Amino acid sequence: MKKIFRRYGGVVVALALVAGLATAALSEEKPAPVQSQITSAATQAAPAVIPAPAATPAPEAAPAPAEPVPDPTGANTGTAADVVGATSGSPTADDLENLGKTEPLALKLADTVGHNRIAINIVWTLVAGFLVMFMQAGFAMAETGFTRAKNAGHTMAMNFMVYALGMLGYWVMGFALQMGGVGSVATLGGCTTLNHEFTISLLGHDFGLFGLKGFFLSGGTYDASVFTLFLFQMVFMDTTATIPTGAMAERWTFKSFVVYALFVSAVIYPLYANWVWGGGWLSQLGKNFGLGHGHVDFAGSSVVHLTGGVIAVAGAWVLGPRLGKFNKDGSANAIPGHHIPMAIVGCFILAFGWFGFNAGSTLAGTDLRIGVVAVNTMLASAASAFSAMMYMWFRYGKPDVSMIANGFLAGLVAITAPCAFVTAPVAVFIGAIAGLLLCVAIFFVERTLKIDDPVGAISVHGVNGAWGVLALGLFADGTYGDGLNGVPGTVKGLFYGDTSQFIAQAIGTATNIVVIFAISYVFFKVLDKVIPMRVDPELEVEGLDMAEVAVKAYPDFNIKSVH
Amino acid sequence: MKKVEAIVKPFKLDEVKEALNKLGITGMTVTEVKGFGRQKGHVELYRGAEYEVSFIPKVKIEAVVADALLTKVIEAIEEAAKTGKIGDGKIFVMPVDEVVRIRTGERGEAAV
Numbered sequence: 001m002k003k004i005f006r007r008y009g010g011v012v013v014a015l016a017l018v019a020g021l022a023t024a025a026l027s028e029e030k031p032a033p034v035q036s037q038i039t040s041a042a043t044q045a046a047p048a049v050i051p052a053p054a055a056t057p058a059p060e061a062a063p064a065p066a067e068p069v070p071d072p073t074g075a076n077t078g079t080a081a082d083v084v085g086a087t088s089g090s091p092t093a094d095d096l097e098n099l100g101k102t103e104p105l106a107l108k109l110a111d112t113v114g115h116n117r118i119a120i121n122i123v124w125t126l127v128a129g130f131l132v133m134f135m136q137a138g139f140a141m142a143e144t145g146f147t148r149a150k151n152a153g154h155t156m157a158m159n160f161m162v163y164a165l166g167m168l169g170y171w172v173m174g175f176a177l178q179m180g181g182v183g184s185v186a187t188l189g190g191c192t193t194l195n196h197e198f199t200i201s202l203l204g205h206d207f208g209l210f211g212l213k214g215f216f217l218s219g220g221t222y223d224a225s226v227f228t229l230f231l232f233q234m235v236f237m238d239t240t241a242t243i244p245t246g247a248m249a250e251r252w253t254f255k256s257f258v259v260y261a262l263f264v265s266a267v268i269y270p271l272y273a274n275w276v277w278g279g280g281w282l283s284q285l286g287k288n289f290g291l292g293h294g295h296v297d298f299a300g301s302s303v304v305h306l307t308g309g310v311i312a313v314a315g316a317w318v319l320g321p322r323l324g325k326f327n328k329d330g331s332a333n334a335i336p337g338h339h340i341p342m343a344i345v346g347c348f349i350l351a352f353g354w355f356g357f358n359a360g361s362t363l364a365g366t367d368l369r370i371g372v373v374a375v376n377t378m379l380a381s382a383a384s385a386f387s388a389m390m391y392m393w394f395r396y397g398k399p400d401v402s403m404i405a406n407g408f409l410a411g412l413v414a415i416t417a418p419c420a421f422v423t424a425p426v427a428v429f430i431g432a433i434a435g436l437l438l439c440v441a442i443f444f445v446e447r448t449l450k451i452d453d454p455v456g457a458i459s460v461h462g463v464n465g466a467w468g469v470l471a472l473g474l475f476a477d478g479t480y481g482d483g484l485n486g487v488p489g490t491v492k493g494l495f496y497g498d499t500s501q502f503i504a505q506a507i508g509t510a511t512n513i514v515v516i517f518a519i520s521y522v523f524f525k526v527l528d529k530v531i532p533m534r535v536d537p538e539l540e541v542e543g544l545d546m547a548e549v550a551v552k553a554y555p556d557f558n559i560k561s562v563h
Numbered sequence: 564m565k566k567v568e569a570i571v572k573p574f575k576l577d578e579v580k581e582a583l584n585k586l587g588i589t590g591m592t593v594t595e596v597k598g599f600g601r602q603k604g605h606v607e608l609y610r611g612a613e614y615e616v617s618f619i620p621k622v623k624i625e626a627v628v629a630d631a632l633l634t635k636v637i638e639a640i641e642e643a644a645k646t647g648k649i650g651d652g653k654i655f656v657m658p659v660d661e662v663v664r665i666r667t668g669e670r671g672e673a674a675v
Contacts, residue, residue, distance in 0.1 A: 334607075334614035396611055403610055443611055456610075 067220065068192040074224030077189035078118025080110035086117060086366065118189035121364040122228050125188065128360020129228075131353045132235040136163050136242060138349030142409075143246040144553075145343025146402060146455040148335065150543025151250045152553030158245040158254070162261045166241040169265035170234050173215055178270035178278045179233060180211020187364035188225040197279055205288040208280035210271060232360065233277075236304050237269045239357075243308025246455035247316040251323075251540055254548045256531040260315075260524075268311065268519055272512055273303050282511060285504045286487040292473075292501025294485040295508030298373075299361035301417030301468025306512050309462020313451065314520035319533055321452030323540050332446050335454065340401060347405045351381055354412045358419045369420055369480055376419045376427035377412065383431030384411025384438070391439045403439060406456040410438035413461055414468040421476035421491050430471045434464045466509050473505030564659040564672060565633050569624045570596065571644040571652040576622045582639040583626065589675055591626040602649060621652060627659055629672050 071077050080100075084093050091099070091110065100107035140159035144152050181197020184190060196213040199206040214221040217230060241264045245257070275282040276297050286294035297303050326332055337343060358377045359370040388407020389399040411431035418430060441459035445451050451458065474493045481491035492498035527533060539547045546552055571579055576593065583591065597618035604617035628636050637654055645651055664674035 332612050334609035334612035336609045336614065392611070396608055398608065400608070400610060439611075446612070 070223035078115035082114035124365025128356035131356025135353030141346030146337035153545035165261035180213035247312035291504035306465030380415035380431030384435035387435030418472035473502030
């Protein structure tokens with residue numbers, strides 16, 4: 001029986017998967033509306049330039065609003081309407097209507113200009129997405145370099161497959177849960193077919209919980225703008241998914257990792273991402289409760305990095321420390337990484353990709369704030385690398401390069417949320433604090449929590465993700481973000497006169513830590529019961545490469561004698 | 564004939580080689596080795612935590628020399644490999660009963 005399963009099991013599973021997906025993809029049925037007392041309304045949450053129709057839960061009798069038509073080729077995406085509000089001198093909607101009557105050619109040209117404007121945004125978003133995709137290579141190299149040679153094949157394999165598995169999970173349902181109810185993404189020329197958010201009514205307000213449009217990128221979302229949005233959001237999700245593989249490296253069974261990769265992309269990540277970026281309740285804290293602009297996270301200090309860090313805490317905790325990490329008296333041993341040059345190159349690749357991560361998060365090449373965003377991003381990373389270096393130098397006598405590399409990334413994580421909202425000196429300050437926080441957090445995680453995090457993922461992404469969103473709430477200077485999350489005016493932090501913005505940031509941070517930790521902890525506990533997460537101790541001593549992924553990273557070297 | 568076995572710091576290999584070449588020795592064998600002496604390795608710091616490096620990388624040089632050359636060879640290695648700090652290494656000397664040059668079948672000092 002077992003033999004038969006070994007021989008044909010893989011084929012059967014693959015065929016079943018293909019058959020299931022084909023059925024799903026070919027069925028052109030519109031998803032049925034949710035039948036429940038809970039209202040399910042079309043929402044419009046994005047900072048849309050074009051006012052979207054007011055969303056009132058339609059009574060049974062009222063005629064259903066016309067379903068938006070997808071635009072698979074993009075030929076009809078970007079029109080004269082997208083010229084409105086482009087600059088202070090560009091035509092208004094009234095101008096277009098009135099002057100267009102006497103100048104029909106101008107109106108047609110305005111249409112072309114609008115198309116080009118959206119085209120620039122889509123090209124920018126895609127190219128930025130390609131940069132973020134390459135961050136996977138950076139993660140793979142950083143994580144593998146900071147771990148031991150005997151597990152290098154396994155660590156690489158996790159970083160590689162998290163990209164593929166995560167993408168599939170996100171395509172099946174993650175994207176729909178996250179962005180299915182965003183309603184409109186004006187800079188990409190619409191995405192209006194993503195119009196179904198599942199909400200509950202509480203305290204007289206709607207709380208968006210998750211989207212319901214765009215499963216399998218089908219069901220009326222076969223649209224150039226939506227696909228662009230998918231690519232960009234997918235690579236962000238993959239960043240989250242790959243963060244815990246570093247904290248859980250060198251002892252995790254590949255089988256249970258596969259389940260994790262699918263679950264994080266399909267469920268854990270999309271939930272919180274919906275609440276902040278998909279029009280969900282955290283983004284509406286401003287509109288509904290007057291808390292600033294709601295929880296604002298420009299490029300994902302909380303959505304991407306804090307989430308990844310919190311999952312990493314839960315995972316590394318359930319998994320336990322590597323053999324030999326802690327002594328009987330609880331003191332920690334160093335387990336040096338085997339390839340520091342590889343790790344450093346990985347960090348550089350990450351920093352390069354980060355330009356796409358942050359500057360790309362305008363979703364608009366026509367939003368010239370990208371210059372400020374990119375410079376703030378690099379300044380913060382310089383400051384954090386410097387502060388981490390000085391901390392280690394003073395405290396331990398040498399500028400430990402592995403800690404400097406972690407510090408460098410910590411600054412990038414911290415500036416990810418506030419990068420669009422702060423001045424250059426503040427960006428440097430945020431980075432400098434991030435570098436110090438990183439060092440302190442690494443020692444806290446190791447010596448106080450006794451959690452073994454081989455690459456420092458929890459401290460880099462978790463701690464500094466939280467610092468990043470809180471820093472936005474402190475230092476946003478009120479020059480950017482007009483109308484964000486449906487709240488008029490620019491985004492101001494506590495030191496610029498809006499305490500409520502800081503409160504919204506704090507609520508978003510606390511929500512992330514509580515909810516993501518609870519879900520991840522339960523998930524890992526259950527997973528561990530079904531598919532044991534920890535490898536056999538003998539394998540762990542020998543190295544996971546041959547046993548887990550059937551390949552030795554360095555077959556020509558006797559790696560056991562080297563550290 | 565004697566075999567001289569010197570364990571030296573890896574970065575001293577070139578200097579030792581030059582010094583021995585000047586004396587006109589006809590060959591040597593070099594191996595990368597690890598080991599410890601009286602200090603039993605040392606402690607290093609990685610990410611703020613200490614770890615023991617119990618086997619320290621060294622280079623082992625083996626050369627078979629004629630008895631007449633022995634003292635000079637030992638002195639040359641001693642001089643070239645010395646830094647004066649802990650871990651400079653050791654030189655071992657042992658007798659060699661026979662040497663054969665496989666290609667020609669020569670025996671003894673002629674084969675060295």
